[in-house]
């Protein structure tokens with residue numbers, strides 16, 4: 001998978017080369033390119049934004065600068081670029097992700113969907129966002145998704161890119177040591193994960209739940225499922241409505 005990020009703060013993306021993400025890069029599972037949007041500016045001040053049409057506060061990022069940046073990364077058809085595919089096969093079209101608080105909420109299901117892509121380009125907006133025509137025009141040769149990582153407003157899209165990239169890259173084959181560790185993630189069965197424990201058996205007078213030391217795998221699985229259900233009911237009742245629940249689950253929830 002190749003990830004390209006266009007931003008006015010390339011240093012913000014340094015964590016893409018650390019820890020698990022960095023190891024995926026070192027192993028050749030992911031290729032990362034971070035690009036300074038100011039490389040595509042046209043004036044001595046390297047300005048990337050301008051006042052909004054219609055008035056109002058803040059600044060809007062210029063379509064001229066963004067257009068040239070995206071053209072270089074994903075050349076439009078007929079300009080000789082190898083990556084400017086307009087083929088109908090969605091896998092051959094790059095995915096452009098534009099993080100914005102006005103986007104659709106990013107979820108684990110999206111992370112799985114993105115993990116199947118060969119190429120993702122992230123466009124980090126700052127200020128009041130990017131001129132909408134950039135997104136509209138890019139959709140002629142890329143699949144475009146405007147996504148939000150939550151109902152709060154960040155200064156720009158950079159941190160959202162780190163969040164999305166990490167959620168996606170950890171799903172790629174070979175990135176996590178133990179495959180089961182993401183099959184059992186929170187959300188993989190539509191529920192929150194329950195509590196976990198390790199040694200020592202008693203810590204500051206607090207013992208590990210007895211069942212986890214019983215060696216009875218069926219009982220342990222049932223206990224974990226119950227903890228997961230209780231936690232989800234308490235913290236995210238909205239998730240329960242969509243989860244596949246059996247008779248034993250319903251009984252736990254009724255207790």
Ligand code: ADE
Nearest residue numbers: 099100101148149154160
């Ligand atoms: N940019 C600013 N706030 C954001 C958010 N909540 N999600 C994605 N991108 C953003």
